[in-house]
Structures are given as structure tokens and as C-alpha cells.
Amino acid sequence: MQTADYSDFKQSVLDQAASLRSRIRSGEHTGTTSGAAHSLIQGNVVILPADWAADFLMYCQNNPVALPLIGVSEPGDPALPELGRDLDIRTDIPEYQVFRDGARAETVTDIRELWQGDFVTFVLGCSFSFEDALTRAGLTVRNVEQGSNVSMYRSSIATRPAGRFHGNMVVSMRPFNGADAIRAIQVTTRLPKAHGAPVHIGDPSQIGIADLAKPDFGDPVTIREGELPLFWACGVTPQLALENARPPIAITHVPGKMLLTERLNEELAVL
Known part of the structure; x- marks a missing residue:
């Protein structure tokens, strides 16, 4: 693909992603993201208090096939600039699953009111x-x-x-x-x-x-x-691992309702 053609292709994909993310943030799109925004990496999400983050990072490292890590936030920061320029993890998933002491407590479409200053976000690769x-x-x-x-x-x-x-x-x-x-x-x-x-x-x-x-x-x-x-x-x-570990609070995506990033799938490929 020529450089200009590739640039145009990537911009069209990013525009598609921006449109869908806008609909997700407004609550208009709360369904599955399967087949959405072709060519962009989608991610599984796990959000935990900082004192649980080291254990979970090791769990990812121990299980790279099931938990392929593609991004980690700073504690308390809802942004992940390496995955999206204006990405806000508190609003950019169609539906969130909230765990309390390992139990699936409720689902919500916005976690701004639940956000804590010590939350660490893990983003994992997705099928x-x-x-x-x-x-x-x-x-x-x-x-x-x-x-x-x-x-x-x-x-x-x-x-x-x-x-x-x-x-x-x-x-x-x-x-x-x-x-x-x-x-x-x-x-x-x-x-x-x-x-x-x-x-x-x-x-x-x-x-x-x-x-x-x-x-x-x-x-x-x-x-x-x-x-x-x-x-x-x-x-x-990792949602099953959360059920077993029973942190006081954890937040994930609802299965099938993923985080849409601004990185291309081809970046994941091994040549």
C-alpha cells in the first residue's frame, strides 16, 4: 500500500473509531463490539486498586496466551495515551461489570462515580x-x-x-x-x-x-x-480469577463489549 493510501486508510479507520466511541460515551451504543471498527485493536479491561496491581501484573505475565498485556495505566489516571489520544477508560466501554468481593454486583455504562484515585487499568488483547x-x-x-x-x-x-x-x-x-x-x-x-x-x-x-x-x-x-x-x-x-481472588472492588468490561483503541491490528502481528 502506498504511503498516501495507507495514511488515508488509517485516518478513515480512526474516524470510524471516533464515531463509535462517541456513541459509546453518550450511551447510544451499549451492545457488542464484535465486527465493529474493522482493523483497530480491541481490548479486554481489568481495573483494580493499586495494592492488587502487582499480583495481577504477575498473573498476566504467567499467562500470556489468555492475558496478553497491551497497556497499563498510571494509578488513578483514566487515560491510556498509548492506546488512544482522548481515551477515557471511565466512559469508553459499552458496558462495565462491577465486582465486589469477587461477586458480580452490577453492570453500568459509565464508571465516573465509581472511580478511585488508586485505580490501575490493565488492557489485554482480544480475539x-x-x-x-x-x-x-x-x-x-x-x-x-x-x-x-x-x-x-x-x-x-x-x-x-x-x-x-x-x-x-x-x-x-x-x-x-x-x-x-x-x-x-x-x-x-x-x-x-x-x-x-x-x-x-x-x-x-x-x-x-x-x-x-x-x-x-x-x-x-x-x-x-x-x-x-x-x-x-x-x-x-481474568474475570474468573477475580471471583477467586475477591478484591474489595474490581471493574471489567461485560464480555463481548470491548475497549476500542486507536492502534491497528497489524501492530499485533508477528512477521
């Missing part, structure tokens, strides 16, 4: 970024095709503990036929900061999933005859 790469590779992503949230499941795959954080991995599932499954593995392997290659292929019972029609988070999707379910590590994994 919605590789959905864009899969689509550009000519593959059909079922949840995008159906206009639904991705299917997410609690698995029996253990994460590596760190401090007070521990728990099993959450996985997201997308079905493909044999040839497309191979291509999907090739494409996502190049994106380790968006969870990389699948962690499991085929029989869901081998990773503790009883019924694909009943996801723990998100929506069920159609699996057609001859298709294989592919399972990727999911950024909802």
Missing part, C-alpha cells in the same frame, strides 16, 4: 482483533455473520497462579470446516497479542465443556455439519 484478520483472509466468522456475540465457555484448562489470582481459562469458540480451520490456525498464530493459535480443537468435553449450545458468556452460534469447533483463550479469563 475480536483476530476476527478482523480472519475476515480479511477470506474466512467467515460465524458470530460476525450472525450478528451475535461470540460464544464463550468456562473450561477445565488451569491457568498458572500468581499471588491471589488463580482459576481456569475461559475459551471462545468459532466453528470452521477442515480446510478453513487450518487457515484460521495459520492466521491467528501470527497474532500472539490477540491470544494466538487455538488452545483446543474438536471435542469440547476434553476441556470440560458439556454443551456448546449453552455458552457461559455471549451467544450460541450455529455449527454446521462437517464443521469443527476451534477454541481460543479468552480475555474473560
Whole structure:
């Protein structure tokens, strides 16, 4: 792509992101961000008091596939300038999940009234970024095709503990036929900061999933005859760790309703 063409492309993507972020801030858009603002990195979010941040940082470092870290804020600062020029973590997610002592207490669309001066924000890579790469590779992503949230499941795959954080991995599932499954593995392997290659292929019972029609988070999707379910590590994994660690307060995104950054997905790629 020529320099001028690339500049025009990036500006058009940023304009698309700015429009969607404006709708999110106003409360107009509170739904999933799957398939939204193509080519931009989307992020999972975990917000914790500063005295819990070191343990959680180590948890991310111990589990880079499930928790690929792409940004950390200064304590008390709602901005993340490396991810967006005017990004405000208190308003820029369609819906937030508030945890109190490890329990899912409430959901809100704005956390300005809950904000604390010691909050640290962690932003983790998201599979919605590789959905864009899969689509550009000519593959059909079922949840995008159906206009639904991705299917997410609690698995029996253990994460590596760190401090007070521990728990099993959450996985997201997308079905493909044999040839497309191979291509999907090739494409996502190049994106380790968006969870990389699948962690499991085929029989869901081998990773503790009883019924694909009943996801723990998100929506069920159609699996057609001859298709294989592919399972990727999911950024909802830290939400299970929060349930186990039980910090007095923590805030995350509602599954499927992500932070939209101003960085391009190609920045995550390994050449």
C-alpha cells in the first residue's frame, strides 16, 4: 500500500473509531463490539486498586496466551495515551461489570462515580482483533455473520497462579470446516497479542465443556455439519480469577463489549 493510501486508510479507520466511541460515551451504543471498527485493536479491561496491581501484573505475565498485556495505566489516571489520544477508560466501554468481593454486583455504562484515585487499568488483547484478520483472509466468522456475540465457555484448562489470582481459562469458540480451520490456525498464530493459535480443537468435553449450545458468556452460534469447533483463550479469563481472588472492588468490561483503541491490528502481528 502506498504511503498516501495507507495514511488515508488509517485516518478513515480512526474516524470510524471516533464515531463509535462517541456513541459509546453518550450511551447510544451499549451492545457488542464484535465486527465493529474493522482493523483497530480491541481490548479486554481489568481495573483494580493499586495494592492488587502487582499480583495481577504477575498473573498476566504467567499467562500470556489468555492475558496478553497491551497497556497499563498510571494509578488513578483514566487515560491510556498509548492506546488512544482522548481515551477515557471511565466512559469508553459499552458496558462495565462491577465486582465486589469477587461477586458480580452490577453492570453500568459509565464508571465516573465509581472511580478511585488508586485505580490501575490493565488492557489485554482480544480475539475480536483476530476476527478482523480472519475476515480479511477470506474466512467467515460465524458470530460476525450472525450478528451475535461470540460464544464463550468456562473450561477445565488451569491457568498458572500468581499471588491471589488463580482459576481456569475461559475459551471462545468459532466453528470452521477442515480446510478453513487450518487457515484460521495459520492466521491467528501470527497474532500472539490477540491470544494466538487455538488452545483446543474438536471435542469440547476434553476441556470440560458439556454443551456448546449453552455458552457461559455471549451467544450460541450455529455449527454446521462437517464443521469443527476451534477454541481460543479468552480475555474473560481474568474475570474468573477475580471471583477467586475477591478484591474489595474490581471493574471489567461485560464480555463481548470491548475497549476500542486507536492502534491497528497489524501492530499485533508477528512477521
